[in-house]
Amino acid sequence: MVLLDLSLTDPKIITDADENDGKVVCVRCKTSISDKKYMITVTGDSPFHTFTNPHGFSFNIITFGYCENVMEVSEPVGEYSWFPGYLWSILACRECHEHLGWRFSGDVGEVNQFFGLIREKLIFPLGE
Numbered sequence: 677m678v679l680l681d682l683s684l685t686d687p688k689i690i691t692d693a694d695e696n697d698g699k700v701v702c703v704r705c706k707t708s709i710s711d712k713k714y715m716i717t718v719t720g721d722s723p724f725h726t727f728t729n730p731h732g733f734s735f736n737i738i739t740f741g742y743c744e745n746v747m748e749v750s751e752p753v754g755e756y757s758w759f760p761g762y763l764w765s766i767l768a769c770r771e772c773h774e775h776l777g778w779r780f781s782g783d784v785g786e787v788n789q790f791f792g793l794i795r796e797k798l799i800f801p802l803g804e
């Protein structure tokens with residue numbers, strides 16, 4: 677397993693949530709994972725996406741430019757990438773090892789790295 681250096685990669689901030697109001701935490705262990713202010717739009721006009729993998733499982737994904745307390749638990753691969761041109765690797769919570777989503781990386785457009793996190797694996801304190 678590889679611990680990531682999750683440096684912020686120039687996210688296009690699309691929310692103006694207050695510093696302390698937007699915390700996004702792991703649904704299982706409540707560890708801080710990100711913040712609403714780090715949600716970014718990578719493709720289309722929203723950070724919210726629904727994708728289906730080759731096994732037929734659907735995921736509600738939210739894209740973030742930054743997250744913390746996660747670890748990469750697979751090698752980056754390009755097959756079946758939901759974001760063309762980007763490699764993906766599996767992300768798990770560093771505390772409880774819950775599968776939270778994927779890291780996407782690639783030399784594509786303005787964003788070289790972002791995180792597609794599974795909506796149901798996150799808690800947004802303000803609802804939404």
Ligand SMILES: [Zn+2]
Pocket residue numbers: 702703704705706707769770771772773774
């Ligand atoms: Zn957790």
